[in-house]
Amino acid sequence: MSQSVTTQTEQGLYVNPEALTAHLPALDYRDGALYMEQVSIDEVVKHYGTPCYVYSKQAILDVYQSYTASFASLTHQICYAVKANSNLAVLGILAQAGAGFDIVSRGELMRVLAAGGEVSRVVFSGVGKTYSDIEYALTQGIGCFNVESISELTLINDVAKSLDKPAPISLRVNPNVDAKTHPYISTGLKDNKFGISHENAVAVYEQAAQLSHINIVGIDCHIGSQLTEVAPFVAALDKVIELIHSLRDKGIALRHIDLGGGLGVRYIDETPVSIDEFAQALLPKLSELGLTVFFEPGRSIVANAGVLLTKVDVLKPTEHKNFAIVDAAMNDLIRPALYQAEMAVIPSVLPSKDIDTDGTQSWDIVGAICETGDFLAKDRLLSLATGDILAITGAGAYGFTMSSNYNSRGRASEVMVADDRHQLIRKRETLEALYADEMLWQDK
Numbered sequence: 001m002s003q004s005v006t007t008q009t010e011q012g013l014y015v016n017p018e019a020l021t022a023h024l025p026a027l028d029y030r031d032g033a034l035y036m037e038q039v040s041i042d043e044v045v046k047h048y049g050t051p052c053y054v055y056s057k058q059a060i061l062d063v064y065q066s067y068t069a070s071f072a073s074l075t076h077q078i079c080y081a082v083k084a085n086s087n088l089a090v091l092g093i094l095a096q097a098g099a100g101f102d103i104v105s106r107g108e109l110m111r112v113l114a115a116g117g118e119v120s121r122v123v124f125s126g127v128g129k130t131y132s133d134i135e136y137a138l139t140q141g142i143g144c145f146n147v148e149s150i151s152e153l154t155l156i157n158d159v160a161k162s163l164d165k166p167a168p169i170s171l172r173v174n175p176n177v178d179a180k181t182h183p184y185i186s187t188g189l190k191d192n193k194f195g196i197s198h199e200n201a202v203a204v205y206e207q208a209a210q211l212s213h214i215n216i217v218g219i220d221c222h223i224g225s226q227l228t229e230v231a232p233f234v235a236a237l238d239k240v241i242e243l244i245h246s247l248r249d250k251g252i253a254l255r256h257i258d259l260g261g262g263l264g265v266r267y268i269d270e271t272p273v274s275i276d277e278f279a280q281a282l283l284p285k286l287s288e289l290g291l292t293v294f295f296e297p298g299r300s301i302v303a304n305a306g307v308l309l310t311k312v313d314v315l316k317p318t319e320h321k322n323f324a325i326v327d328a329a330m331n332d333l334i335r336p337a338l339y340q341a342e343m344a345v346i347p348s349v350l351p352s353k354d355i356d357t358d359g360t361q362s363w364d365i366v367g368a369i370c371e372t373g374d375f376l377a378k379d380r381l382l383s384l385a386t387g388d389i390l391a392i393t394g395a396g397a398y399g400f401t402m403s404s405n406y407n408s409r410g411r412a413s414e415v416m417v418a419d420d421r422h423q424l425i426r427k428r429e430t431l432e433a434l435y436a437d438e439m440l441w442q443d444k
Contacts, residue, residue, distance in 0.1 A: 005269050012362030012379035015268060017346040023266055024304050024393060026056035026417075032350040034391060038420035041309060041348040045389050048413050048424060050311045051328035053400050055085075055425075057093055057418040059305035060396075063275070064097055067297060070279035074286055074293050079123050081261050081298025082108040084397040089416050089425035090302065091115035100143065102261070102296035106133045109140065119143065123258065123294065125172065125222070127152075134159040138167055146172045146220045146258065148195055153208055160213035169208065170218030170258060173201045175239040177223050177232050195221065198239055202246050209252055216252060218294070219243060222260025225299060228272040230281040233259065237285055244289065257286070258294035265303045267394040268344045275300070299397040306396020308333055308412070309348070310376075312388040313368070322363045324384050329367020330374040331406040333392065333399050337373045345377045348389035365390070369407050400426075405434055 005023070007014040017034075021027040026036050034041040036056050044054055067078045079100035082091065086108060091101070092115040100121030101112045112122060124137050125146040134156050137145070147153050147169050160167035174195030196204050201219075208214050223236050237259060244254060259282070264272040273281075286293050310328035317323075335341035345365055363384060365377040376392060403411050410429035415422055 007381075009381065012381045014360075014381035015344045015346065017350060020268070020344050020346060020393065025062065026059035026305055027307070027391075027393070029350055032352075034346070034348045036307070036417045039417045039422050041307075041389065041391060044415055044417070044422055045309060045311075045348070047422065048415055049428065050309050050389065051326075051332050051412040052309045052428075053306055053395060053412055053414045054309060054422075055087075055090065055302070055306040055396055055414070055416050057416055060090065060093055060302055061097055063297075063301045063305070064094060064099060066275045067295065067301075068098075070276050071283070071293065071295070073283065076293040076295070077121060077256075079121070079258075079294055079296045080301060081296050082112060083401060084298030085302040085306070085399070086111050086401055087414055087425055088115045089414075089423075091117060094301075100294075102298070106136050109137060109142075113140065123170075123220075123296070125220075125296075129155070131155065131159055134167075135163065138163055138165050143168065144217055144256075144258075145169045147208075148172050150196075150204060150207070153204065153211070153214070157211040157213050164213075166213050166215040168215045168217045170216070170220045170254075170256070171196050171201055171204055171208070172220045172222065173198055173240060173243060175221055175223065175236045177236045177239065198243070201243050202250070205247055205252055206250065216254065218254050218256035218258055218291075219247075220258035220260065220294075222296065223262060225262045226264040227262045228264040228270055230273045230278055233262075233278065234281055234285075237282060241285060241289065244291075254291060256292040256294055257289060258296065261296035261298050261300070263297055263300040265300050265394065265397075267303075268342055301397075303394050303397035306394075306399065308392040308395040308399055310390050310392065312384055312386050312390065315384060315386055317361070322361055324363040324365050324382070325368060326365055326376070326390065327368070328376065328392070328412070329369045329407075329409065330371065330376075331369060331404045331409050332367070332412050333376060333395060334402050334404070335398055336376050337371075338402075343377065343395065344393040345380050345382070346391050346393065347382070348391060351383040369409070405429075408434055410434060 005019045077100045079102040080094050081102045095117040103109050104126035119140045120143045123144045127148045156167045172195040175198050310326040314325040330337045360383045362379050367374045413428040414426035416425045
């Protein structure tokens with residue numbers, strides 16, 4: 001069998017499971033059975049059922065430690081982007097490893113605190129912070145607010161004044177750099193809702209310096225997600241460096257520079273820049289600044305540490321297309337429908353026959369939701385039978401966190417694997433829980 005990861009045929013896309021897992025250190029096949037670390041996927045299914053998200057503790061730590069090692073020559077802080085995967089177990093593992101956190105809501109901050117995260121190492125991003133959000137974060141001792149508008153800056157000052165507590169801030173600058181990624185996850189262009197324009201940044205910093213309870217500590221930018229090249233990061237850094245020099249000329253000194261996150265991962269056959277290559281491209285410029293460097297990686301830490309397990313319930317071949325209806329659906333994993341994301345689908349047990357046998361056909365992997373957009377993968381060459389277990393790889397990021405109860409479906413369970421141990425880290429949501437907080441209308 002060829003060891004190329006993918007083979008495109010007239011019938012569809014064949015993803016070579018063994019070649020794919022060679023690029024996913026948490027996964028491998030042993031005697032034809034899929035394992036995560038030292039635990040077989042079939043054992044996980046036996047204990048917890050499907051659909052089920054499964055994460056590798058070691059894979060999460062390995063990527064985090066790659067960041068810390070690659071930037072070891074600088075004073076730095078890796079702030080994990082909680083939105084990628086906010087399970088308490090994931091946050092707790094990273095907190096114990098020394099990570100900071102990037103949050104975008106009060107709820108995410110509460111999760112970080114519940115998981116043992118250090119609030120002084122948390123940066124609060126997001127365009128819609130409310131009075132109560134800011135008040136809570138300041139009361140807890142937030143490390144920094146990444147400010148995205150003048151009105152937010154004024155609001156933070158008002159809240160800080162009412163508490164008589166200075167608010168540490170950086171401005172999130174929009175450098176108008178094209179990240180060349182999906183438009184829904186591009187954040188650094190003029191058309192995007194995020195940040196303060198590069199042209200107005202110095203004036204806004206000057207305004208901030210005049211406010212009574214604002215403490216300017218840094219500058220921030222984030223240009224998008226799933227970036228596979230380093231050039232956009234370098235272009236954004238160059239623009240931020242211009243601003244840092246302009247601010248110094250005006251007597252505004254900073255303590256840190258935050259370059260956000262967005263480094264891409266390999267889902268099937270992408271070729272993203274490595275963390276070390278990313279660091280080597282940025283280190284010379286960053287070293288000259290003499291500032292603490294913040295990064296906010298999310299996807300790159302957890303995406304390939306996780307899989308979504310699902311069971312084939314129905315096989316529905318038709319004249320025009322073959323459908324494999326599984327027990328996971330777009331409510332469990334919306335990335336394929338929302339972003340047209342291509343994620344690998346591999347079996348928990350390798351078929352005994354090769355790709356060229358009659359048992360392999362092209363299948364659309366779809367869920368039971370009443371939407372044509374409910375699909376997890378299209379035109380995949382697989383040998384399937386009802387009851388088969390499939391693993392959707394790259395599902396550790398923006399999988400469970402974007403899941404919903406559409407069609408009144410309970411959300412999946414979550415499991416963590418470490419060495420030869422597996423542990424439930426979120427119970428499967430019961431159907432009764434879906435309406436437990438609802439009330440019938442009462443006529444008088």
